[in-house]
Amino acid sequence: MKTYSIIKIGKDTHYRLEKLSVVAHRYAPLVVCLAIMQDPDGRLYEQIAEGTAVDVEMGYRLGLTLQWKGLIRTKEKNEKRLHLYCVGVEQALEKKIKQVWLNECPEKIVQQLAEHAGFGIDQVQSTGLTIPRFVVNNIPVWEAERMLCKTIDAFGLDTSKVAFWVGANGMINWGSHDEEGQVEIVSGENMVAYRRNEIEAMLTPNLRSSQRVHVIAPGMDEVKRAVRVIHQVDRVSRTFVQLEDING
DSSP states (O other): OOEEEEEEETTEEEOOEEEEEEEEETTSSOOEEEEEEEOTTSHHHHHOOTTOEEEEEEEETTSOEEEEEEEEEEEEEETTEEEEEEEOGGGGGGOEEEEEEEEEOHHHHHHHHHHHTTOOEEEEOOOOOOEEEEEEEEEEHHHHHHHHHHHHHHTTOOOTTOEEEEOTTSOEEEESOOOSOEEEEEBTTTEEEEETTEEEEEOOTTOOTTSEEEEEETTEEEEEEEEEEEEEESSSEEEEEEEEOSOO
8 A cells, every 4th residue: 555644834834755754662751853855955944933833644545543732943955855844732841830749649739730731630540659749840850750760769669661652642641651542553453563662664654653563474473662663754665663462
């Protein structure tokens, strides 16, 4: 099946993209997008402003697609091409917060961090802890969450696989659980290459970071978690996935 990519910038829709990629990481705060477009006379560079809303779509005609919304953070003119670097709704997690919590549980702190950034809460992991004092002083929400995890670690709980992410429903998740849904990547079907928890697959636009991936290859039949997911439409269309074990 043929793949396609589209980016809508403001009211204008552009179909002829040299490259379009969307990158998500379970343990990083932002989902980002790179769009490269032909711009031989620099007209697009002059017309398109940083901060403009974008709508991205990629996938298979009459098949699975990925739809993503964001804002242009920066733009670059590179020879006869325009490079657009865009960020998703997670940019709200960069909003700074200054607050003190006394005798509060981590789950409540996470809820208030999410609300400060303008998000509702989906699933939050229970820790059974009460933290006597937790202070953040004018730092981004995502950094405050990382500080909270370090504090929890000091109480003897392992947060190495605790993630703080915006789910498909637009709400915050916090914990070692997964995004809903499971995707199969199978040798001889949609798998291109597999090596040491790194998969190259045919474009798999329905896969999100933090989802479970059922990997079937010679000598292997395992379910793992997607940590980093890169969807890319270029001369060829691919999805690149970094995996981790769900437990341990």
